[in-house]
Amino acid sequence: MKKLIISFLIFIIFLACNKNSENVLINEKGYANLIPKPVEVIQSGDIFTFYKKSKIYIETDYQEVLNIANSLAELLQKPTGYSFKIKKTPLIKRKGSIYLNIDSTNTDLGNEGYILEIIKNKIKIIALNPEGLYRGIQTLRLLLPLEIENDSILQNIWQIPTGYIKDYPRYKWRGAMLDVARHFFSVKDVKKYIDLLSIYKINRFHIHLTDDQGWRIEIKSWPKLTKIGSKSAVGGYPGGFYTQEEFKEIVNYATNKYITVIPEIDIPGHTNAALTSYAKLNCDGIARKPYYKMRVGFSSLCIHKNITYQFIDDVIREISIISPGKYFHIGGDEAHATTKEDYKVFVEKVKDILLKYNKIMVGWEEISQAEIDTGSLVQHWHSDYAKLAAKRGIKVIMSPAEKAYLDMKYDSTINLGLLWAGTSSIQDAYNWDPAEWMKEIYENNIIGLEAPLWSETITNIKELEYMAFPRVIGIAEIGWSQKENRNWQEYKQRLEYQYKRLDKLEVNYYKSN
Numbered sequence: 001m002k003k004l005i006i007s008f009l010i011f012i013i014f015l016a017c018n019k020n021s022e023n024v025l026i027n028e029k030g031y032a033n034l035i036p037k038p039v040e041v042i043q044s045g046d047i048f049t050f051y052k053k054s055k056i057y058i059e060t061d062y063q064e065v066l067n068i069a070n071s072l073a074e075l076l077q078k079p080t081g082y083s084f085k086i087k088k089t090p091l092i093k094r095k096g097s098i099y100l101n102i103d104s105t106n107t108d109l110g111n112e113g114y115i116l117e118i119i120k121n122k123i124k125i126i127a128l129n130p131e132g133l134y135r136g137i138q139t140l141r142l143l144l145p146l147e148i149e150n151d152s153i154l155q156n157i158w159q160i161p162t163g164y165i166k167d168y169p170r171y172k173w174r175g176a177m178l179d180v181a182r183h184f185f186s187v188k189d190v191k192k193y194i195d196l197l198s199i200y201k202i203n204r205f206h207i208h209l210t211d212d213q214g215w216r217i218e219i220k221s222w223p224k225l226t227k228i229g230s231k232s233a234v235g236g237y238p239g240g241f242y243t244q245e246e247f248k249e250i251v252n253y254a255t256n257k258y259i260t261v262i263p264e265i266d267i268p269g270h271t272n273a274a275l276t277s278y279a280k281l282n283c284d285g286i287a288r289k290p291y292y293k294m295r296v297g298f299s300s301l302c303i304h305k306n307i308t309y310q311f312i313d314d315v316i317r318e319i320s321i322i323s324p325g326k327y328f329h330i331g332g333d334e335a336h337a338t339t340k341e342d343y344k345v346f347v348e349k350v351k352d353i354l355l356k357y358n359k360i361m362v363g364w365e366e367i368s369q370a371e372i373d374t375g376s377l378v379q380h381w382h383s384d385y386a387k388l389a390a391k392r393g394i395k396v397i398m399s400p401a402e403k404a405y406l407d408m409k410y411d412s413t414i415n416l417g418l419l420w421a422g423t424s425s426i427q428d429a430y431n432w433d434p435a436e437w438m439k440e441i442y443e444n445n446i447i448g449l450e451a452p453l454w455s456e457t458i459t460n461i462k463e464l465e466y467m468a469f470p471r472v473i474g475i476a477e478i479g480w481s482q483k484e485n486r487n488w489q490e491y492k493q494r495l496e497y498q499y500k501r502l503d504k505l506e507v508n509y510y511k512s513n
């Protein structure tokens with residue numbers, strides 16, 4: 001009888017194992033294919049498994065860590081169907097659980113660094129700051145089976161190869177910019193872009209809110225900006241704008257992903273939409289006509305009218321209230337309709353307004369011509385102006401159009417995009433280094449890099465995805481990974497591997513042959 005029971009039990013176990021082995025989900029090559037490549041990676045050869053009762057343990061009282069734990073639970077709950085309860089205790093009682101903690105002794109990790117340790121029984125992420133935990137969770141996400149991106153429950157065994165990762169970024173500023181002025185993008189579209197950027201550890205979202213072709217943000221004290229100025233777009237497409245509530249929604253959404261939103265109001269040029277909305281902003285007092293074409297450089301606010309600075313003060317004040325980030329981008333590019341002398345006077349006056357609202361000035365490289373503060377940031381895009389800034393100790397954001405512009409065509413055969421800075425293949429966008437791009441601009445002059453996506457030729461989220469992906473992933477790696485860890489031949493393979501995840505996330509990325 002005893003023998004019979006034992007054989008029966010063995011049979012049951014055999015059945016159970018067999019059934020399970022069919023359903024094991026594991027991302028075997030996860031470590032080898034991470035983007036951005038971490039500072040240190042060791043795969044240790046064992047396997048971690050989640051269980052129905054797996055939990056997330058947090059040791060601290062930080063509300064922020066609790067929020068992060070919640071977002072992690074949400075990511076894991078959907079496809080696994082497990083509850084991932086959050087417990088505030090340092091003791092890991094339940095195997096298959098995740099442990100998140102802030103460790104103030106790990107100072108070499110910096111603001112965004114983390115240690116991710118996966119052993120047979122548990123996963124541990126530690127960081128100096130909540131921000132680091134968040135970045136570490138993105139790495140964990142990439143180590144999870146692709147099915148983690150599923151929207152519905154899959155009855156499976158969820159596993160991760162064990163390993164150890166120590167990681168921190170090379171640059172503090174790793175940005176993506178979206179132009180919502182030439183064509184408008186809905187809150188939903190912007191959120192999807194932010195979602196995707198966050199996976200690859202982008203931490204700045206610069207949003208180009210105004211240009212000749214449209215004004216896209218509600219300013220309550222100047223209502224005609226949206227009543228009139230928001231209606232136009234390139235090619236006569238419908239315009240649009242964000243109410244302040246909607247803009248706050250974008251800012252909060254990004255903030256929860258540890259992405260700082262940098263609003264840009266492009267002045268004194270690129271202002272036709274404002275000059276259409278209010279006649280009094282023009283030197284001649286005559287309102288301009290709406291503009292639907294692409295060529296720019298013809299418009300200017302009136303530099304010597306007081307109302308101009310009242311206008312700017314109101315705009316900066318209202319936007320500052322709804323965007324808590326420290327930075328405010330004033331554009332300042334291609335002000336060809338403003339004399340050089342006027343341009344300098346203008347930028348210096350705007351500098352004082354920003355000071356009043358406690359904002360750090362960011363501007364395109366042209367602002368280097370004015371007397372700007374050393375704490376300001378200058379964004380290089382195509383000329384030598386940024387050198388002037390670097391010489392004065394001002395930090396530079398590198399966005400060389402030839403490499404970092406996501407609106408340049410991949411090659412001359414594709415329909416979308418522009419060609420003025422040449423074509424930019426996936427390889428071109430990856431294979432360069434910010435500290436070697438310009439003579440006289442060295443590593444210590446650079447705060448980071450950013451990939452702008454201008455929208456003259458793109459009109460919807462699918463086109464946005466096509467131009468941004470996969471190039472923006474390469475930009476993310478340049479910003480995060482150590483220079484000596486980067487190599488195009490090897491990156492290419494890691495990128496191929498990421499395509500499967502992009503497919504799961506329904507991203508319309510460009511695939512070169």
Ligand code: TNX
Binds near residue numbers: 405418455
């Ligand atoms: C130059 S980059 C511009 C934008 C255009 C872009 C198109 C910069 C500061 N100004 O106004 O949209 O080229 O690639």
